[in-house]
Amino acid sequence: MNLFKISLANIREKKLNSFLSALLLALGIGMISLLLLLNQQLDEQFRKNIKGIDMVVGAKGSPLQLILSSIYQIDAPTGNVPLAEVNSLRKNPFVKTVIPLSMGDSYQGFRILGTTPKYIEHYKVKVAEGHIHNASMEVTVGSKVARNAGLKIGDTFASSHGLDGEGDQHDHKKYKVTGIFAASGTVVDQLIITRLSSIWDIHEHAEAGAEKHEEHHEEAGGEAEEEGQDVTSALIQFRNPMGLMTIPRQVNTNTSMQAALPSIEINRLFSLLGVGIETLRAIALVIITIAGVSVFVSLYNSLKERKYEMALMLSMGATRTSLFLMLLIEGLFLSVVGFFAGILLSRFGLLLFSKAAEQDFHYSLGKFAILPEEIYLLFAALTVGAIAAALPSIGIYKLNISRTLAEE
Amino acid sequence: MITSHNLKFSYSAQKKFQFPDISCGDRETLLILGQSGKGKTTLLHLLALLLQPESGEVIIGGRSIKHLSHEQIALIRAKTIGIIYQRAHFVSALSVIDNMLLSNFLAEKDQDRKKAIYLANELGFAEHLSKKTSQLSQGEQQRVSIARALMNDPNVILADEPTSSLDDINCQRVIDLLKAQSASIGASLVVVTHDQRLKSEFSNQVIL
Numbered sequence: 001m002n003l004f005k006i007s008l009a010n011i012r013e014k015k016l017n018s019f020l021s022a023l024l025l026a027l028g029i030g031m032i033s034l035l036l037l038l039n040q041q042l043d044e045q046f047r048k049n050i051k052g053i054d055m056v057v058g059a060k061g062s063p064l065q066l067i068l069s070s071i072y073q074i075d076a077p078t079g080n081v082p083l084a085e086v087n088s089l090r091k092n093p094f095v096k097t098v099i100p101l102s103m104g105d106s107y108q109g110f111r112i113l114g115t116t117p118k119y120i121e122h123y124k125v126k127v128a129e130g131h132i133h134n135a136s137m138e139v140t141v142g143s144k145v146a147r148n149a150g151l152k153i154g155d156t157f158a159s160s161h162g163l164d165g166e167g168d169q170h171d172h173k174k175y176k177v178t179g180i181f182a183a184s185g186t187v188v189d190q191l192i193i194t195r196l197s198s199i200w201d202i203h204e205h206a207e208a209g210a211e212k213h214e215e216h217h218e219e220a221g222g223e224a225e226e227e228g229q230d231v232t233s234a235l236i237q238f239r240n241p242m243g244l245m246t247i248p249r250q251v252n253t254n255t256s257m258q259a260a261l262p263s264i265e266i267n268r269l270f271s272l273l274g275v276g277i278e279t280l281r282a283i284a285l286v287i288i289t290i291a292g293v294s295v296f297v298s299l300y301n302s303l304k305e306r307k308y309e310m311a312l313m314l315s316m317g318a319t320r321t322s323l324f325l326m327l328l329i330e331g332l333f334l335s336v337v338g339f340f341a342g343i344l345l346s347r348f349g350l351l352l353f354s355k356a357a358e359q360d361f362h363y364s365l366g367k368f369a370i371l372p373e374e375i376y377l378l379f380a381a382l383t384v385g386a387i388a389a390a391l392p393s394i395g396i397y398k399l400n401i402s403r404t405l406a407e408e
Numbered sequence: 409m410i411t412s413h414n415l416k417f418s419y420s421a422q423k424k425f426q427f428p429d430i431s432c433g434d435r436e437t438l439l440i441l442g443q444s445g446k447g448k449t450t451l452l453h454l455l456a457l458l459l460q461p462e463s464g465e466v467i468i469g470g471r472s473i474k475h476l477s478h479e480q481i482a483l484i485r486a487k488t489i490g491i492i493y494q495r496a497h498f499v500s501a502l503s504v505i506d507n508m509l510l511s512n513f514l515a516e517k518d519q520d521r522k523k524a525i526y527l528a529n530e531l532g533f534a535e536h537l538s539k540k541t542s543q544l545s546q547g548e549q550q551r552v553s554i555a556r557a558l559m560n561d562p563n564v565i566l567a568d569e570p571t572s573s574l575d576d577i578n579c580q581r582v583i584d585l586l587k588a589q590s591a592s593i594g595a596s597l598v599v600v601t602h603d604q605r606l607k608s609e610f611s612n613q614v615i616l
Contacts, residue, residue, distance in 0.1 A: 001506055001513040006499065013501035309499050315458055317486025317514035319479060402458040405493065406449045 003322060007329035010302065017298040018334060021291060025338025025384070028288030029377055030345030035280055036373050037350050041365040043270075046072070049187045050262045052122060054244060057086060057251055058233030063260035064269060070101055070233040071262055073111050073187055074361045076163065077103055080230035081257045083196075089236065089251070094243030097122070099235040102199040105159040105170065108149045110362065112139070112159050112175070112192045114199035114231075122235070125188045129153055130179035136201050139175045139194040143183035144362060151177050159202065170202050190362035200229050288384060295334055295388035299327055303392045310396060311404035324393045331389025332382060339381040343374065409434050410564045410596050414464035415454050417447075427451050427464075430614055432564075432596040437587060440600045441607065442616030451616070452568050452600045457485045469563045486515035490557030490595070492586075494569035496549035498541035504528075504552055505537040511559045520559070527555040531585060547578045551585065558589055565590045567599045571606065583609050 011018045049071050058066045059079030068075035083100060090098050099122060102114035113119075120132065120140075130153040133140050141151050151157065156174040175194065183189055236259075238244060248259035303310070310323055347368050354365040411431040418424040425447040432438040442448045453459040455466055457473055466473050468488055473481065498507045508524040528534040531551040536544055541552065550570065557565055567586060571579040583599075583606060590597035599606065607613070 001509040001519050005506075006502065006510075009499075009501035009506070306500075308497050312493075312497050313499065313510070313514060314482070315456070315485065315491060316511050317482050317516070319482065402453045405458065406453065 003326050004329055007326050007333060010306075010326075011330055011333060014298065014302060017294075017302075021295040021298055021334050022338040022341060024287060024291035024294050025335060025381060026341035026345055028284050028286075028291055029339050029342025029381055030349065031280060031284035031287065032377060033343055033346035033371075033374055034349045034353075035277055035284065036371055036377075037346060037367070038353065038365065039277065040371060041350075041367055045363060045365070046266050046270075048185065050266060052237060053235045053262055054238045055236040055248060055251075056233055056260045056262060057081070057089065057236060057255075057257045058260070060256070060258045063258060064265045066233060066258065066260045067262050067265040069103075070235060071187070072361075072363075073103075073113070073191065074363075077232045078258075080232060081234075083229045083231045085255050085257060086231055086234045088255075089234070089247075092243070092247060092250075094238050094240065094247060096237040096239045097235075100196060100231040101233050101235065102196050102231045104163070104232065105161055105199065105202065106163050107145075107157055107159050107175075107192055109164065110142075110145045110149060110190060110192055111163055112194060112199070114194050114196040116196065119235070120188070120193065122237075123184060123186045123188045125184045125186065126182045127179045128182035130177070133178045133194055136195055136197045137173060137175055138178045139192050139198070140179035140181060141177055141193070142181050142189040142191045144189040144364075145192055146177075146180045151180075153177055153180065173202050196229075196231065288380070291338065292384040292388050295331055295385060296391055299331060299389055300392040300395075303327070303395050307395075307399065307404055310399055311401045314399070314401045315405060320396050320399075323396045324390075327389045327393050327396070328386060331385035333385075335381040335385030338385075339378050342377075342381075343370070409467075409469055410455060410598065411467045412455065412464065413467075415451070415466070416462045416464055417450055417454060417459060418462055419450075425450055427454070427616070428614055430455075430598070432598050432612070434563075434594050434596055435591055437590070437597040437610050437612060438599070439606055439610035439613045440598065440616060441602065441604075441613060442600075443602055446616040448600045448602070448616060449568060452566055452598075455564075455598065456489055456491050456566050457481050483516070486511070487517070487560055488563040490560065490562035490565045492550075492553050492557050492565070492567040492570050494572060496541075496546070496553040498549070498552070500540065500542055502541075503538050504533065504541055504544070507541060507552065508556050508559050511556050515560045517560060523559065524555070527558055530589070531555050547574060547581075550574065550578075550582055554582070554585055554589065558593065561593050562595055564596045564598065567597070567601075569601050569603065570599065571603050572601065576605070579603070579605055 053071060056066055056070045058070060059081050061078035065075050066078050069077045086098060086100050089095050097118055099116055099118045103111055105112045127140065128143065145151060155177045158169045158171050158174050160169045181188055248261060251257055251259035313323060314320065350365060350368065357363045357365055412427065413429055415427040416425065427447065430438060440448065440451065450459065454461050457466065473484065499510060502510065505524050509519045509521065512519045525534065528537055531554060533548050533551055536548060541549060544552065570586065571582055574582060586597055
């Protein structure tokens with residue numbers, strides 16, 4: 001027999017009330033925690049992939065779409081631009097690197113990206129098995145692709161036209177897997193990377209004769225590039241911030257391309273999402289408040305019902321402080337249960353969300369560790385429980401033992 | 409052993425009580441009889457230290473209860489007085505045995521499970537120990553509350569109308585139990601009632 005046992009017995013005695021209080025708290029905490037998790041992981045995913053890319057150039061259209069398709073590989077590309085125009089940017093003294101990208105095909109929903117070795121260098125991914133592709137129609141696949149599509153070194157596969165995996169198959173030419181990247185947590189995990197020339201080779205038959213095959217010339221990176229061909233977009237790094245001041249404007253006015261700045265577009269995207277996130281956060285706070293009120297009402301009602309019990313315990317030697325502690329334990333216990341249920345709930349929500357994101361975008365949001373903000377959330381929950389318990393406890397200090405015992 | 413001197417108490421200017429001195433030695437019994445409104449419960453609460461008298465004093469076990477803090481009084485009450493109320497009340501969330509152990513816990517004594525089981529056997533509710541108190545009949549509940557009052561081996565047992573809601577047979581049983589149990593631990597037994605059936609049971613009587 002101790003205070004904790006009495007408190008637990010009281011909670012068990014009114015199961016439904018306790019359940020409702022804990023449930024409301026769990027919902028509120030769960031929502032906030034889920035928002036924190038999503039916010040943190042989306043942010044992380046977005047920032048990690050953006051790193052070092054100062055500008056993206058591609059066909060005119062929505063700059064956000066260009067960023068999403070070229071950096072994150074989650075939206076349709078805006079169209080094609082001539083490689084010659086992209087390469088002319090290299091001459092600009094402010095430009096450090098130009099990484100042309102060519103996309104449009106996929107295998108089992110995973111995008112095939114034609115690019116230069118610079119792309120792999122940029123994301124600093126290592127090859128886990130085999131070696132990086134070094135000829136046309138050879139590919140190196142991301143770790144997630146290898147796992148989910150079951151690709152091994154030496155496998156061959158035919159790509160399909162389009163990015164949704166439902167287009168026509170390019171049966172006449174097959175890709176060969178020469179390497180598998182180590183998992184890096186970047187967009188590379190979900191890509192099949194090949195040379196630019198592979199993409200041209202595979203589409204050549206359709207445009208046979210239309211395009212004149214130009215001379216190959218070796219680039220510094222050892223990648224053969226063909227002038228007169230199209231690419232989808234290019235990732236640009238500047239040598240210094242001065243590039244940011246002049247180049248986007250130049251590109252937008254003097255070329256057929258548009259320049260999009262990832263940092264600006266992503267901030268725009270987040271501010272659009274932000275409205276929704278703020279609303280959800282407000283709803284979660286309202287739910288937490290209601291949970292607090294529910295704990296309060298539950299304790300207050302039971303205090304009225306238990307007035308005689310309280311007087312009895314006081315007459316048996318209990319101090320008012322120990323009765324206050326008893327109520328406090330009840331409130332805090334419900335808070336703690338609500339908190340942990342909420343944390344579990346948010347992890348479950350994240351799992352579902354991650355599954356959906358994985359299916360649609362191949363991004364996984366699988367980090368379930370406790371966030372530092374969630375410690376604050378625990379303190380917030382404890383505060384709600386403590387206040388909800390403390391308010392009705394005032395009644396204990398006002399209780400007249402003799403009168404209460406005499407009246408019933 | 410409990411005695412009182414010149415106890416006075418007033419709820420308001422019109423509602424004043426002056427009580428006759430009472431004295432009840434160890435192993436003795438005392439019946440305080442009175443009609444409603446005569447201040448029976450007030451006297452019992454004064455003796456039980458639940459109310460502070462306006463003047464006069466209560467002496468329990470040779471010790472005068474005066475000029476003590478609320479905490480000290482609460483502890484003295486818990487350790488030396490066993491109170492049985494008119495209607496048995498319990499902490500409803502706890503089982504019968506936990507309600508009995510509660511009086512040990514609140515008096516800051518070791519929780520004596522053996523004693524609780526022994527008393528339950530004595531008073532005939534051993535098979536109900538793990539039930540909730542609300543599952544027991546009124547007679548059983550009254551016996552549990554007697555057992556609870558005995559848990560701390562009190563000096564004084566105070567009973568407020570312990571029989572008024574019981575039929576003749578249960579009334580007799582409860583009075584016999586009270587007498588036997590208080591005698592067995594050497595406590596004074598003070599019963600406050602308007603129940604005329606008890607008149608013949610007690611030799612020492614005070615009429616309010």
